[in-house]
Amino acid sequence: MLVTDETQFSKRASQFDLCAYLSTRQEQVEAALDRSLPVIYPEQIYEAMRYSLLAGGKRLRPILCLATCELMGGTIEMAMPTACALEMIHTMSLIHDDLPAMDNDDYRRGKLTNHKVFNEAVAILAGDGLLAYAFEHIVEETQNVPPDRLMKVIARLGRAVGAAGLVGGQVVDLHCEGACDVKIETLNFIHAHKTAALLEASVVSGGIIAGASDADVQRLSQYSQAIGLAFQIVDDVLDITSTQEELGKSVGKDLRAQKVTYPSFWGIEESKRQAQQLIEQAKSEVAGYGDRALPLMAIADFITARTH
Amino acid sequence: MLVTDETQFSKRASQFDLCAYLSTRQEQVEAALDRSLPVIYPEQIYEAMRYSLLAGGKRLRPILCLATCELMGGTIEMAMPTACALEMIHTMSLIHDDLPAMDNDDYRRGKLTNHKVFNEAVAILAGDGLLAYAFEHIVEETQNVPPDRLMKVIARLGRAVGAAGLVGGQVVDLHCEGACDVKIETLNFIHAHKTAALLEASVVSGGIIAGASDADVQRLSQYSQAIGLAFQIVDDVLDITSTQEELGKSVGKDLRAQKVTYPSFWGIEESKRQAQQLIEQAKSEVAGYGDRALPLMAIADFITARTH
Secondary structure (H helix, E strand, O other): OOHHHHHHHHHHHHHOOHHHHHHHHHHHHHHHHHHHOOOOOOHHHHHHHHHHHOOOOOOHHHHHHHHHHHHOOOOHHHHHHHHHHHHHHHHHHHHHHHOOOOOOOOEEOOEEOHHHHOOHHHHHHHHHHHHHHHHHHHHHHOOOOOHHHHHHHHHHHHHHHOOOOHHHHHHHHHHHOOOOOOOHHHHHHHHHHHHHHHHHHHHHHHHHHOOOOHHHHHHHHHHHHHHHHHHHHHHHHHHHHHHHHHHOOOHHHHHHHOOOOHHHHHHHHHHHHHHHHHHHHHHHHHHHHHHHHHHHHHHHHHHHHOOO | OOHHHHHHHHHHHHHOOHHHHHHHHHHHHHHHHHHHOOOOOOHHHHHHHHHHHOOOOOOHHHHHHHHHHHHOOOOHHHHHHHHHHHHHHHHHHHHHHOOOOOOOOOEEOOEEOHHHHOOHHHHHHHHHHHHHHHHHHHHHHOOOOOHHHHHHHHHHHHHHHOOOOHHHHHHHHHHHOOOOOOOHHHHHHHHHHHHHHHHHHHHHHHHHHOOOOHHHHHHHHHHHHHHHHHHHHHHHHHHHHHHHHHHOOOHHHHHHHOOOOHHHHHOHHHHHHHHHHHHHHHHHHHHHHHHHHHHHHHHHHHHHHOOO
């Protein structure tokens, strides 16, 4: 790119209306999720699955999947069943993580958690049902996508949620609870598996559906790993800064009391710098695609914008 | 078939050495399961998954899958990853069913249940990991099978384990616990979903992998639904007759105290008759395939042979 082109590209990037983009996509995803899971007999299990699946949230994973599918020349329609499946998998991980045997949370996003509304048995089964249905839904509902691409998507999703992904990250996280000698490598492992693995599957699967080359998939994978880690660092930073404001605790005291986070290794300023660097790295991976990459670039920026 | 052919076929069927057949297949399945899941970091989750996956059992689902694949002209190798996936799914359902929030069982097949050896959180995650890995394993390990066939297998497996299968059956079963007004339609629903759905997926997926026609799949489906229901009826009968022998309780008393079972609707003799009728029906579905169907016919007979 020439310098003038680059300047114009930066200008268009800064003018891209991410808010409108996210809001349109979110509506489309909500409608598709609502249609994906009708209530039939035995009603309670479908209601339990729907309760958590339709409990709101940013729908970041489906939106990323749709965005990369479009970026690589595919359509929203081609990727929508996979986008919904990603949200089903994400929802199952939230339902199971909230269980008494795990994080024992009563509320999520201001609503009672699944096992508080139904019961533990139903919540476990609702998670299992969503996970199984995710794979069925991709196969049954996807149209105009060659089966070999869908096979790759299914393998990626399976890996992202299993012991080599979400499940593995959660196990290590549970082990580290209350431990004071957690290494940064372990923290990286937890977040690479608990957060980044499914984000990567979301971004990459959209590309695969559209027929992305191995080189494209590699770029998308780098992009998603970088935003995944940045997302977690920013989350850790916000956790501390909001505690500071709300409780007036000193940061040093908070860091000592806190479970292990990135700021506990790097401090707040260095954490912010690392997050910003990861975002720049993510954007540089997709900048070469030009205007079609504007949504992915804006989503990356959106992540660090939260620190300000 | 001429009468003489039929007589000879019956003779060959009665001479078929099911014991040797099952034992060979079981060894092959055990070896494949052992290879399917190596232990890597974080070790505990892989050990928890392996603990239950390799805890023995008849391996009936994988063996049925391999048998129908051969019946329809395919090879053991083509179906082995799917056979292993079926056992992974079955194992996940056992681990989750045994949890304190569900059936709260401390022992299974004479060994401590997963959550007693590890803990509840790890047991939930081990189940999730096995379910996710089942789909990944099929895609990553299957060779020489066209992707459109594998897609059908994945959709069938997803449906068999989700709210339209195992999960739905378990939810209704939990609701009926302690209820005295359970209808036979409800009992049929529970067993059609908790037991027969995954048996059907096992039988049908082997056929699909080998390229079975829709008509063949239909026959295999009928066969598996019949043996699935017969299996449950026989289980119910054995439950009562063994109680009678061991505790010397009168059957009538036992029936009143017992949770709802087929003998509680039909009595023991009629239940046995119904099971036998289902087995004859199952065998008649596959008899037309001749000698290649001997394993499926012998497996069907094996189910009612348990009543004697």
